[in-house]
Amino acid sequence: MALEVQPPSDRKRVKVYELRDNDWFDRGTGFCTGQILDDEPRIFVESEDEPDRVLLETKISKDDGYQKQQETLIVWTEPNGTDMALSFQEAEGCAVIWNFVNGAQQQLTSMATAGFPLDDAFSDDLESYQSIMLPAPELGNLPDIDHVMRAASMTQAGRDALSKFVIREEYIPKLIPLVAVAEDLESLPDLHRLCSIMKSLILLNDNTIIETVVTEHIILGVVGALEYDPEFPTHKANHRQYLADQSRYKEVVPIKDPLIRHKIQCTWRLQYLKDVVLARILDDPTFSVLNSLIFFNQVEIVNHIQSNGPFLKELFSVFDPRSADAKRKEDAVQFLHQCAAIAKNLQAPARANLFANFISHGLFAVIAFTIKHPNPAMRTTGIDILVALLDHDPIMVRGYMLKAVNEKKTPLTDTLIDLLHMESDLGVKNQLADAVKVLLDPQVPLQDTMGRAGPDYSKPRPNIISDVFVQNHFDESAKRLFIPLKRLENRASLNDITFQEVALHAHLVDILTFFVRQHLYRSRAVIHNEGLAPRVAQLLTVPQKHLKLIALKFFRTLISLQDTFYQALMTHNNTFGLILDIVYETMPRDNLLNSACLELFEFIKRENIKPIVLHVVEKYGEKLRNITYVSTFQDLILRYDQMQGYGTEVEPTLYSQDEGTPARRVPPNGQRWQGVREMDAAEEEYFNTSDDEEEWQHDNGANTTMATEMQNGSASPVVKPLVDYPDDDEDDDAMDTKAEGSEEQTQQPSAQQQVTSTPDAAAESAVETPSTPVSSTVQVPPERLSEKRRREEEDDDELVKLSSGPKRRSSTSSNPGSAGMLAKKRSVSIGSLAAAEKGATQNVLGTVTGSAAPKRIAINISSKPSSETDYPDSAASTPNSEKENRGENHGESG
């Protein structure tokens, strides 16, 4: 049967490479031709220097995985397992040879299916894979074993066959004795071979093999071999020393079930394999197999513990105040801490069960014990456990806290607040601040408490807590919390502020900023009643610049809320004067503080926040005029003039909200920003019962009225304070009526309108052309660039994946303690994460029980969330993608 492929007519200059020991060895440069000899398509390369020497002669068979990479590379694997590559001088030459190869393969395939016994390599392969045999496990056979394994690992079929053989013949236990023999003989080459054999075995990433590897009698032999890594010929690791050390396993209360004990040990070994032994060589599928094994072990361990009543009883009895065994208590805290850390990786129901059982046995008492512990490390650990609880279900924790208040006990919040005030260890202080932040988060609607409490773990929960009660508790706690801030009132100067005070105030202002952003209405009362805004303003004058920055951030947040109450707070006091003082102090130097101030005024300018523009220009006009090194302040004056009707008429677009400003859309410190949300029931109720409502509306009225008056052209700027808040009800009323018929329509939307229309507004402004000076001059990026190819670098960090998918399940990692992250994680874990984990779980379960076919799928899916180019991809990915090509090169290097 004649092949009809037309061999390329001329010779292409090319370099021939062969993969040897993970390095591409250069076999020389020559000229490449495609030929058909004896009806077999072949590639020839003749040496450039010695035309008689043939650098390469290879037969093209229909099954060889030829791949074209980039424009000038063809890569394939020889039947003997050697990886080869042709690197063409020109893309054109590469294309010609590639076409030849492709054409030949297609022909061969069609002939084979038509029943022509042209090439029986395929059936040979199939047979040999099904009955793959490794030579007997003897030292002399090691090179052969290594070779066969490498070759078989190239294809999935080979890997499956190899796995089956290894499991069926119990090959690994037979290999183990060789390690000791080779060590006795001090035969480094054999040890190196054993090491690469073990690597290949593990990277087959077969569950059964990996489970075998970590069993009691096998593990030391396996890691023993892995101590002799041929890539580090002068090094020997000491894995055995670490793993043989039985004292690393601490048992506070003995776990009697031998199966669970076994699982604990195996999990520990798996983690060591993952983190240390295989850290450099793990590919994605193996990584996810290891993680799945660890995960399922942990599920069983945790399940055993939480359902083991006697065990828990004994565990928590360690904390009996009558017991004096301090070391044992510390160990028990560590134990609980580790449980909590593991629980973070579990699915929500399992976690909920564990915590519910812990709590019913007295977890809060343990937390109370730790946070008063003299050792800061213990305090840290205790708060970590609390943060894990908060992370899991803040509403539940809050429920317990409120219950305590109801029963007239000291709630945990009060304890934490007191500690926050006194704590001298700055790390612990930081954690405390985060915990308080989440515990008191005014945002969380308490009604949910009941809805979310399942029948199983709702028993200890309090019944419906009225919102008034919640508000009261929040007010009381906040009052207590901000006492130190309030006390600043009596200090004339803050020049002598101590280090500890600076740290405390930094946290307090940060928490306050968080509250305001989370729930501006609930926070209002606190800020108003306690007179906190002037205190924060005082902090603008401290010598410590980072504290100044934090205070500045508070006001920046107030401004961004565009709430008349908070605007009034700022215009009432000399806040802007103090901020301008900072500008004066720092200008025209280019530093962080200066930039932060400029950004604040830029924001006012950009958003055209009238009351503030009016206030600032009228009160501090001279100061503004003197700042000329940036245009911001002159622009503000211009804005003011326009409002007065002096300048050109302001374009209507200036009134529009520019959602495109980075500071607006994204809150500082990574805390969640949920926008000005629609009012939920709790807020609604709050409004209906609060006098603030009146004042609030009055503010709007006052506001617009004032603006209207200005526009109507009073020649002399009004000098009196713009908004008389909140003490002048009658006045406000009068203004309110006056505002009725005015040109309110053209004004900036009132705060209330914003509240209800934000989602739409956001959507609109996302597409509207930015009207701000910052963005008006630049090209607007396209909405969609459909033909854009996806780039395949593995170093790509993809932000999307962080928020949309679960992170790679890692048994040792845990969530960060910052409240912002807590909030974020919380929302993820309830929704998508849980679902995704479930999906992964099911799929991996499929691996354990199912046949070979689902295995591939399981691996792909379970590794997908993390294959965000974090690790080089393995050979398991889609064929013909660039990524795959590179992945294969890696796979071999492993």
Place this chain on the structure above:
Amino acid sequence: MSDLDRAIAQLRACRLIPETQVRELCYKARELLIEEGNVVSVDAPVTICGDIHGQFHDLMELFRVGGDVPDTNYLFMGDFVDRGFYSLESFLLLLCLKVRYPDRITLIRGNHESRQITTVYGFYDECIRKYGSANVWRHCCEVFDYLALGALVLGASSELEPTGPALNDTTQSTMPIDSGELETEVLNSKGEVTYSSYRPRQGVPSDVSTDARNISPPRDISSTTGQTPLRSGPPGTGASGEGAGSYSSRTGAVLCVHGGLSPLIDTVDKIRLIDRKQEVPHEGAMCDLLWSDPDEIDGWGLSPRGAGFLFGGDIVKQFNYRNDLSLIARAHQLVMEGYKEMFDGGIVTVWSAPNYCYRCGNVASILELGEDTSNGGTVTRSNGDYERSNGIMTTDKFGVRSPGRRYRVFEAAAQDTRGMPAKKPVADYFL
């Protein structure tokens, strides 16, 4: 020997310092960084480095290749942490050096200097492993918030001086450098130059290199035949051309930023209007500076990373022209050859983590910019102290010349100097 010097010595040996010292270090660093502008002005000579990613031993290799601090001035363009197993040692050492020699070393923020990213890509995990709690991670993240967003290198020479003191001069070619502007040296792990090339800027045809992001055998055979091939091919195939063309006595400034440009930023001065003390946002100017990538497109494109944008050659050209820049140096993307110039040399990616993730097989590079002594060392711009532009750019832009660039390409540290990289295992376990 001061505490700081002792800490530096300890960290250089890849041993961690106690938590209390970390805290003090972070506070000191904070005091320093708060005084820096969002765009730091740096005078040439300076050596610009890209991503480090916790590859401590390769960072030491970098110092061997580029010269030690404080003898050489360094500018690191972020991504100190994550992925490698020694993020803590790497970042703390750099921070110590910053505190010890504030004028000699500049650190700017990368997208990995973020709470959110570090929790996923390893730094958070590493802090927990090595210190037992997240406190050190918190301190470091606090410092991240204070890091500058970019740097402007001023007074770079358009000509290259002979290789600096870092190397043994006998190992390199002593060919006199006339007006050659681009030089590449490939160093092996012993610091010996194994390959070096010069490219006179004038008249060199622009040869925009093809996608260099794949791990593969070398592909540019025409320029390498006869050379000892490196594992992943010779660097220096990234080509360059002349942007501005005409001659003048000065070079434009070099903007250094981790990711790239932002559609919200049309002048360098706009960067100064950002309140940078915050977690890296998911969008907006600050995010873009840390996340964007250049690409062979026109205008702006969506980034597959989900943050930042892709920007094309026209954007770079326009931005450089408008801001009097001769070059944008950035990091953020793995380049197999260690560096890659794009858009007629208007932008360069510098990558300083060799054998990235201990497996990618790439080489790394650093970029040296020499000092222009022709004006007696004076520079035309400074740290905002005077003449901050008020948004109106002068139109006379002719004569901005590209600075002379010397790329030193290096490989991963020799294995005998670093042992087997691995994470720290847990000391004790209960479960």
